Amino acid sequence: MLPFTLKRVYSVRSLFATILAISASTSALPAIANSLKDVSVSPKSTNFLSTIATGNIQNPASSQFARRSLDLAKQIPIDVIGLVVVDLNADSWNALGKSQTTDPISALDKLLTFFGQFPEISIAKDIQPWLGKEMAIAFSANTEDKLELTFTALSPVADGQKFELFLNKLKSLDLPKPTETLYQNVKILEWQLEEESIGDKKPVLSQKKPAITLKSLLSNKQDNAPDTDDQEEDADSEEEPILPSVPDFSLKRFAIAKLPSGVAVISTNRQAIQKMIDTSIETSELRLTPLADHPLFLRSLNNPLWNRSLIAGYGDFKGLGQISELVAADLPETSEIPGFSRAEYIEGLKYTLGQYSSFDLFTWVTPKGIRSQSNSYFSEGRSPLPKDTETRDRLLSYLPSNLYGAITSRNLNRQWQWFVEESKMQPSYKIFVEGLRMITPLIVGSGLDLDIEKDIISWMDGEYAVVVFPSDHSPFKEIGVDLTIGALIRTSNPEAANATLAKLAKFFTGFTEMDENILQLKKRQVGTTLLTSFEFPDNRVAGKTQSIFAYGWRDRQTLMLTLGANTASAFIPIPKPALAESEMFRDAIADMPQPNFGYFYLNANAIAKQVATLGFLLFAPNSDIPPSQDKSSQPVLPAEIQKAIDRLGGAVFVYSETRDRFQSDFFLGLNP
Structure with missing residues (x-):
């Protein structure tokens, strides 16, 4: 030893x-970089x-x-x-x-x-x-x-x-x-x-046989009565297990x-x-x-x-x-x-x-925290990207500041088209392109005539944001989880988006017609926004339903999706304060390159508190107190752990591109 x-x-x-x-x-993340040709070169970064x-x-x-x-x-x-x-x-x-x-x-x-x-x-x-x-x-x-x-x-x-x-x-x-x-x-x-x-x-790589194929795994599961010869072959294969090389x-x-x-x-x-x-x-x-x-x-x-x-x-x-x-x-x-x-x-x-x-x-x-930057340099200089004249980061003013994390970017349609074209030259990207095409029918089923590329991705040509945030109206509140998810999508073609939403509503209406105890579609009003809500019967109160998913138009070109209709109140009318006004968020993005491809933002402080509390409940002695809406029943973290958590601020990842490089930046805020 x-x-x-x-x-x-x-x-x-x-x-x-x-x-x-x-x-x-x-450095291998130039995947999305080349797809967005609407980013101009910053003169400061070229020098x-x-x-x-x-x-x-x-x-x-x-x-x-x-x-x-x-x-x-x-x-x-x-x-x-x-x-x-x-x-x-x-x-x-x-x-x-x-x-x-x-x-x-x-x-x-x-x-x-x-x-x-x-x-x-x-x-x-x-x-x-x-x-x-x-x-x-x-x-x-x-x-x-x-x-x-x-x-x-x-x-x-x-x-x-x-x-x-x-x-x-x-x-x-x-x-x-x-x-x-x-x-x-x-x-x-x-x-x-x-x-x-x-x-x-x-010596660096183990000498193992290639992993068993997906087809052989499926065939083995379906073959309930194998032949004797097959059993002998299986016995031989068990003597030499087939494992992937590591x-x-x-x-x-x-x-x-x-x-x-x-x-x-x-x-x-x-x-x-x-x-x-x-x-x-x-x-x-x-x-x-x-x-x-x-x-x-x-x-x-x-x-x-x-x-x-x-x-x-x-x-x-x-x-x-x-x-x-x-x-x-x-x-x-x-x-x-x-x-x-x-x-x-x-x-x-x-x-x-x-x-x-x-x-x-x-x-x-x-002075505000830890910064990191990675650059992947192109073999040859590239042509200047056209100047972007469209309004950017508009959705940041519509997102709540009290959140766990957010991803913001723009023009998912263009990003997807880049993946499709790039997969023809970079085969490893095929797993994203063909994988999505293969898995879509399994998710939506055969009864829904929905093409995810034509019916969804095609009209997502503006800014988009996906947010994970705490809410007292979370559909998972009854199991002690206050987490929920919301999304905002801007589009120049709301008619196409409505056509897709109509397909979804029509498909799920069929379940309602069969049995109202399965699923119901209802209209909900949150502020001035009318939502279509997908709801299930609430087992706690007879005759009531609970919303698990809702969508509606925040304005003429901004579609809002939320887990539960009540959680939409976090976006309507305008969050106070909004993420764009949050000091923690502003500190995180203050030194980031502009323009960029969007933000992947995490509230490290809030996430660390949740993880520490969960760990304390699971592993600490006498931790049989279940999570509850009563904050007083939550465990008190040790002072050393709480002090370390209190130092954490926001964390953000940002990607950008100039004529000579693809650049990724990271920041983690640290409080005094």
Whole structure:
């Protein structure tokens, strides 16, 4: 059994692998970006870059984080997939702590100690004393003799003597004896933790058979009396269970060295350290080109946001493709799921790699909270998008401020048409297009003549908003849930929308004619808005009904949909205060790029309270108090948890596009 210290190394490595995956997946979101051709280029955003050499980077608290990152990049070969750099300078993190000093290393040590009872190596005591003010995590793919994903951490050694003490303590642990290698006069210590199988060419991915198909699953369920031969075949298949391939990130080995430049390196592959030695020794005949000379990396490093960041990252789409090709090797030749066959996956991968060159990620602190931005750069500059002259964000003034979350955007019809066209070149998008077409008949049934593309999506050409909010009129109130959902949709073709609504009403009227105890359609008046309400008998009060869904026109071009007719009062006549007037929402979107493709907004404070209360009810001792409308019966959260929740504000995700990049932004508000 490995000591907990190795589990720590694995945990930290998985953390940064997750960061890279998030950045990569965010960068792959140009799905909606190209569809909306009504967004103009912001002149400010096109002039975003500046050069480090000219000294234009200004942030004294960061202690020149970009310059320090560049020093680490000089030790890293140019062919890495990407890297994440963390500023460990305590002064840079003080803005998070407000009244107290925030130390990221100590915080990480406390977190790991919380999950492990008696760790053999303390990050705070054994690592922090020699660690420099920055640390980089580099990701690379070793393809020389086998396919493998390699993780390498680098940091300047601030105290050489304490670094040697750390190595000595590491040698004293109950681990296999390390192998010592001398490469270009640099000593490398390597610990082999697992025996590697000979001839294994794909250690990163498990060697499992493709997943069983949907058709075979259905046929097995329908076959109640299988033949004897079938039973024998089934028995054989049970001996070797067919499971999907999954990435294997177990830590098989690790190596440590100190480069001639004074930078400590720990890696999952000794060859990766050797390449860094070749890169860092400028006088060596074997010297490799460093990442610091890569123009795409320098573009990201020269972004002023890098120097403001606590965490900054860079990735190469072509390098990222190496990982994707590993996944493709285990995909089935054919698949009943649209876009998931090997050929379709590779086709989509090549298309994506041809569209984008690199991506980066920045996370920094503002007086109001935490900001993050990710950019995916186009391989070639694109034509300026036409200027948008239509009114934007009108629906924000119609939405209630007391909510859990909201999604706002515009022109769903155009977004859908882009998906349809893009799926012809990007097969992985077929799961969205063909999946919707396949599932629609299952939802609406055969008795309803409704084409979701022609009868619904086609007239959704204006702004739209979907809101999740608390309401005393929620249809789920009787089970202790105050959550409900509402939507506002603007359209230039209300006649088409009414035709679709008439189809729905006619279809459900058939149930009413058969039995009024099943479903009733009623007209409800909320303010000046007339609603069509779908209602079921209320089992609590004889003769009464309860509305579960309602629709009506808020104005001539704005359709309103709600779960329950009574919840429509949150939108009518005009919410006081509206979401657009909420200080929490305004803080969240204040620094966001304009124009953009809409907002995905979350009330982190309200959501955290609900989650904490539910967790307390489920897991805390003596938590047999059921949720109730009586707020006094709700559990009281511990002061520490309540204090942490009170610091949370609003969170928002925003996507936008300029001539050279697709951009995603995030903000989380933090109260003093």
